[in-house]
Amino acid sequence: MECFSTTRLSAERLHQGHLADLVELHLDHEVSRYLGGVRSPEATKTYLLANMAHWDRHGFGLWVLRTRAGEFAGRAGLRHVVVEGAEDVEIAYAFRRAMWGQGLASEISAALVDIGHAQLKLPSLVGLASVENRASRRVLEKSGFTLERNAVYRGEDVVVYRLLMASR
Template identity: 65%
Template structure:
């Protein structure tokens, strides 16, 4: 599933041509504040390589998101992640600031949830959200994810939401 569409976005499988857009996204301190902090270009290049390898290994991963006029809006996807030594599938998304507060995250979360639970037949998906990120918490709650627990990951207080098939 290299592509998908929502009402307002087109998603394309992450590839090397997306590096410049990802670097710009990850260098924005407001965008990155809940994503572990600003990532320099070399870190984003490694991130891209890791996530392209995830696609090769698992048949799904991260997509870049474009508006109908072709503007880069952000990135989102599904990926394997270890949480307390358990292999989970995480839903994730990040948007350029100009797309915040316009429902794009909710639209994307709905599409990713459908892909993960209906198309890929995964048993469940999780979202790992920094406790201070109220907007992302609302996105998952609107998509009927249930708060499972609070924990600390990489020195940050987070909450884990889950939705089951």
């Protein structure tokens, strides 16, 4: 699925033309504090290429999000992750600071869960959040995910939430 939309957002498959928007997003300290820290433009380019390759391998991945007015809002998607040796598909989202507090993460989360369930027929999804990231944890809980365990992912302490698709 190359594109989709929600009530307030449009989503487009990640591509090279999104680099400038992603660089801006990843340079914001507040946005990046729970994403492994600020990424340089070079690191963001590597990130972009890796996530484009994910699309080529799996047929899904990250989308860039825009408001109905066309303003860059952030990025979100579904991607394969390995957490402490276990393979899963993760729901992921990050928004520009100007978009925080508007319920957009919950809106995109619901859409991603629907894609994972109805189109990809995944048995479950996980959500990873920094232990301290209360806002992201609330979004996962409101989206029906339940706390499964604490883990270490990329050297950081995280909580792993899971949504079993059979329970939907």
